Amino acid sequence: MESSAKWQVIHYKNNLTHEQEASVAAEYPLTIFMNQKELITIVCTPDHLEDLIIGFLISEGVVSTPSDIEKIEIIEATGHAYVTAKFINQFNTKHRTKRYITSCCGKSRENFYFQADATLVQPSPLGKLQIKPDSIFNLMEQFEKESCTFHETGGVHNAGLCDASQIICSRMDIGRHNALDKIYGQCLQEKLTVADKIIIFSGRISSEILVKTAKIGVSMILSRSAPTELAIKMAEELNLTTVGFIRDESMNIYTGSERIQL
Template sequence: MLEAIGVSDMKDVAAEVACHRFSNGEWVSTPVYVPSEMEFTIYVNQKALVTILCTAAKLNYLVIGYLYAEGIISGIGDVASMRVSEEEALADVRLKNPGYKLPALRKLGCSGSSVFKTRGKRVDSELVATPEEVLSLMKRFLEQMELYRLSGGVHTSALSDTGKLLILAEDIGRHNTLNKLQGECLLRGIATRDRLLLITGRISSEMLLKAEKMQTPIVVSRHAPTRNAILLAGDMGIALVGQARCDHLAVFTHPERLGCST
């Protein structure tokens, strides 16, 4: 079941500010909402690991997803305990291995992962979808973007099967949205393998590597992918779909996953 952001939660992720709009030759003063941001630090075994600029929603999922994406944990079973405090802007994570050697403290903006890789494992999947199913999912995806509709200025990602959306995450950082999806799936026991990944932003090679970690064989965006992302997707067996809007889309790799035999 998709969990949407409730109205009462919006105060934590969006702020009302004054704005002066110019339209049709006139100025109008009006209140608007803008996305809020916070510096959030993850401590592992009492050592500061990373400070992330993020949106204050689903922070527990962000923590677990980040640790998993960076290879610090292989699953939720590696975590002995976790305390997340929005007020203190921190997460205190204790691993079952107290002697785990952590890398130096990093500070990340909205750009995402601190680990740079150029290759990923191949995604082994039989999943296929029709263009009509993908476009229908994108339509529902865009309808569920509550924070974006309120304030703009955020990215959104969702995990789905071929018929419905499963979970959704919004954040000022593209990579944060995927980490939140991954973390929620780990904590709730939701399988990511053989699913579709829907995102609003540009598809970069880093985003593709996160998709590979989730073993999602179809990645769909409203925007275009980078050249490196296309090369990676081809090698990893991922169907890379871009420019999915209204009644059209473009498939850059493995079109057979969308029923195209060319």
Template sequence: MNEDLPAASIRVPCIVRRNDALSDSSRIIPEETPIAFTYGGSTHAVMMATPADLEDFSIGFALTEGLIDSIDEAGDFEIVASEAGIELRSWLAGGRQEVYAARKRSMAGPTGCGLCGIESLEQASRPLPVLANALRVSSTALVAAMDRLPGAQMLNRETRAVHAAAFWAPESDALIVREDVGRHNALDKLAGALARQRLPAAQGVVLMTSRISVELVQKAARIGAPIIAAVSAPTALAVRTAEKCGMTLVAVVRGRDFEIFTHPERILEQVSTHVA
């Protein structure tokens, strides 16, 4: 472990109001650090993120952003910490560095889209793989997996301030969790963890503690996850994107209840149509 890296959380003083009185106290809160992704010496993006699971973050970001197709193309990696933040330096392998350099040279300049490494508005909706996957899970098992998630969120138990992305493998019932102040960062870290462990996302379900935005659907699709489930509601574009790429989108998972928005055939339980 790099001793120069900041801790994922820190205890800070605060003043609390309890029983109509103020008193000195303290609270553990998550760290938030600028993290730069560089490839062959060229900065691709800077994210504000929790400084933990950084190799997972680097590989997962490259995968979900389409810079590489597999961990075998991840190449050499280095973490460099400074007072300004953290650099995740990568030199992509298998010819991907040359492809990336050519892409950078062809970029017209920043467009203000708000998406990393996007040269045009059209690329914000670049094609996704079609998930023609036969995975099926039971409603009961899905609910049980989501119920396990809070207990597996070690950083959130300390801070009550971070998101989690988890991978649940129905066959083994394994649950892999990554946390971050940003929900997209948490999913990138999860993608990297799966790649490093050689676990195919096609064989499980992505669980999120946040709402489902289109970027989460895109990232999950790029790693091949056929089902995504979350505690909050999706956006309309997330639903349309999930429908188009063949992903089952389950949201508003609260206790034993949830709502399926796309491709319900993967959830094994007879459901009745309800009109409010």
């Protein structure tokens, strides 16, 4: 399915108007069924849906590992995904009625966000990850060049998985949580080693985004935008490196400066 569509708009500039074609981001409701029982509807960008489903189910604790999932059948025409699992974490699904996750920023996942999440994430070891400031700027430049749908529509968030020199994979979505879930799902399916990797992100680093980054297993997150105070405090507790406002050869290092070769 297409991640964007064309729409005729009236463009206004300098007191002049004319009709032109504009690109708009696609918005697609995907309803997930677990063992024939409706679980949730996620509003997303309709690409890499299997990555999204796997990343979401594991990051939210519905299943524990990819091996718990036996089959995923996606019917794109109707917006339905049928997941067959041999194990479902009943603690995270019982007593829950149908949930609907919008694509908005804010607390878009509040109804499906488990308060114990932060306590279940282990602090990141220092490891061998070391990166120079110039490498951070180069990664952000690569990231901007690869954000084609954002430049086309202005309506999506982007996330990428990197090492110290290059972007390994990138995903985009109208929902910033969804973009990270797609990255997580790909890492799980391809069994990528992530302890020495970096998440690069287009949006604000909220506490929820910070927790999701820690669940993926990386130790550093880079963004053009800013972190929140709670995200910074959690990053300190989890020993994560957070870098924001990366632009014009400048950046703010909020936590974990020991991983950056200043």
